[in-house]
Amino acid sequence: MRLSRYFLPILKENPKEAEIVSHRLMLRAGMIRQQSAGIYAWLPLGLRVLEKVQKIVEEEQKRAGAVQLLMPTVQSADLWRESGRYDAYGKEMLRITDRHEREMLFGPTNEEMITDIFRGYVRSYKDLPLNLFHVQWKFRDEVRPRFGVMRGREFLMKDAYSFDVDQEKARAAYNRMFVAYLRTFARMGLTAIPMKADTGPIGGDLSHEFIVLASTGESEVFLDKDILSLPIPGEDTDFDGDLSHVIDAWTSHYAATDEMHDADAFAAVDAGKQEQARGIEVGHIFYFGTKYSEAMGAKVATGEGSEVPVHMGSYGIGVSRLLGALIEANHDDDGIAWPMSVTPFHVGLINMKPGAETDPVCDALYKQLEEAGVEVLYDDRDTRAGAKFASMDLIGLPYQVVVGPRGLKSGEVELKTRATGEKQMLSPEAALNLLIEAVKAQG
RNA sequence: CGGGGCAUAGCGCAGCCUGGUAGCGCAUCUGGUUUGGGACCAGAGGGUCGCAAGUUCGAAUCUUGCUGCCCCGACCA
Structure with a gap:
């Protein structure tokens, strides 16, 4: 690309609204332009990075056996009434009324819709395991958007949903995503540590946040330094095999965000290996069992002839947010220093x-x-x-x-x-x- | 949603207190001189001063309402 024919609106001066370095640099480098609070236009340079990040995410999802589809941004309120979340979600959900006075919404996530798709076709345990994912724009009407694309209202997210016949198989599906995430972030040159997470309003009992270490990160994290030298599973990883040894290795070392921090457990780590750092959440994986399948009647026949609600998990990666994290982790006084894998x-x-x-x-x-x-x-x-x-x-x-x-x-x-x-x-x-x-x- | 702040040219800002027809730097355009780390000189274009009412002979400036945006906190991929 010849710069004389490109569109690269670089700013010499710092825009006053940008407080943190990644936001400032994205504006200055002509990657994004704010159109509204927490809503950004992606300019050519920013789009190139966004697409590269998205591609890596997609490749690693597919490698781990997930199948890509694409669901719409606008959803029907009825679907959310079935799960009970239409009322529960609150003001973060952007609600829209169409010309026929039908209640619609701009999707903040897709559990209901994917469950609807699943129940429309899948009847038998023989069709499982299944993991469907898409990369789509989401909208959450945050009270206070900030930090540029790190905390926007409109954001690009990869979300995957796994379906299994029982909890044990669901755990295997969870493990596959766990490994896929380790590979995904490593390919972008990021050190992302899985940390035990609160399952929050979404429910469930098995959940990890993936936190990128960056000195300007939003949350405080505590970890055992040994975790930093663990090997990243290779391209040749057998995703059909047992991955529990990998998960065991990564979860046996202490690593927690401040909300989940256990001072006593941390004190048990060798003093020389205790590390206190800052981090940015870039991914979150959950197993939530039959929460939605039960409410929405997504059942499959088992080998014994009975019908059971499917066990589900959901697995998110903040694709647009990753650009902020990448810059937080890769910059100096003069500007950004992109890793080779995601550079525009x-x-x-x-x-x-x-x-x-x-x-x-x-x-x-x-x-x-x-x-x-x-x-x-x-x-x-x-x-x-x-x-x-x-x-x-x-x-x-x-x-x-x-x-x-x-x-x-x-x-x-x-x-x-x-x-x-x-x-x-x-x-x-x-x-x-x-x-x-x-x-x-x-x- | 609680607290605070800002809104004047594409960007960053001054002017407002003490009303009198808008200015600086960068950017843009023209001409010239320059040319290895964001040049210099001369000239030019560009603004319904966020919107709406009000006070006044006169409002960027004073008053009220609205809107947008930012910061701190609570909340979150």
Whole structure:
């Protein structure tokens, strides 16, 4: 993409409404624009990251055996009356009346709808296990939206719903999502720790929050440092096999948010391994049994000929919120420093002197990189060097290639690694190969 | 939902106390000089001062109501 033809409205000054760093940087880097309290338009750069994050989430859900569908944003109030949540949900639910005076709502979640879909088709235990998921916009009319996309009213969420014939099998489904979550966040370069969670109004008895560690996180967390060195399950994980050893490993170490914190249990952890940190919740998994299936009559025939309500679980990931968490975890004074797996572009190509001898080198590199599948943002604008460097540092592409008259005298370009600030002079061919390898290395 | 604050050009702000027909920096446009870390000079365009009433000869400025947004707290993916 040529920057001269792109839409990248960078702000030089800090918008006053943005208090925390991720919000500020997303506005400054031209990723989002607020349209209303807690409601954002996704500008081209922000959308690219959102789509990459979404893709990783989808791939790992599918790897774990979940099947993707797409449910609507607008739902009927009747469905929610069946579960009893229409009245219970309160003002957080955005209620809408259509032209026929029918009561509708903008979905804050989809348990009722997925249960309705399930009960419409599935009759037998032979069709189980089943895990259906979608990635869709949700709306919760928060009293006080804040922190940009970290706590918006409209947000993109992945929600998966598992259906099993009994609790033991439901637990296996839960374990599959647990492992999928470990992989999902790790692929984004995030350290996300599963922590025992309060099951809250949704009900149930088995629940974990996945918390990303970031110094600017909203909640305080306590953990055993040993948990940080646990291995992430590989791509070759057998999701049909028994995963309980993985779950046991991750849940046997102390890790809790301040609400669930048990000071005595924490004190039992080796003093040298006690860690107090801050974190951001990016995922939440629940087993809630037959709460909805019972209320809504979602039953299957068992092998013994009886009918039982299905055991369900739900598994959420805040996709749009993850962008905030990613920036909180990956930035410095100059701007964002994207991990390779979610960066809007892999490399920024800076032409120091458009209209001069740098043009053919830049054009060739641009073409070769794109052909090799490396995503390039080519700064071909005729502006000052300082402005180009500052823009690139702000938007945080992992690599920058600087092509200037100075380096070209010795046939070299500069390759800068954004996260470390490390610079090296290379031939254009060497830079090209290095970038192709870097893209290949992260899949 | 309790407490506090803000609303003036695309962005950041001054002017308001003490009413007199709107200003600064950045950005934008034109010309020139510059050119390896957010340049300089000269000029130009751009604002129903959030909305509505009221007071007044006259309101960005005073009064009342409304709306929007932000911050702290309680609550949450």
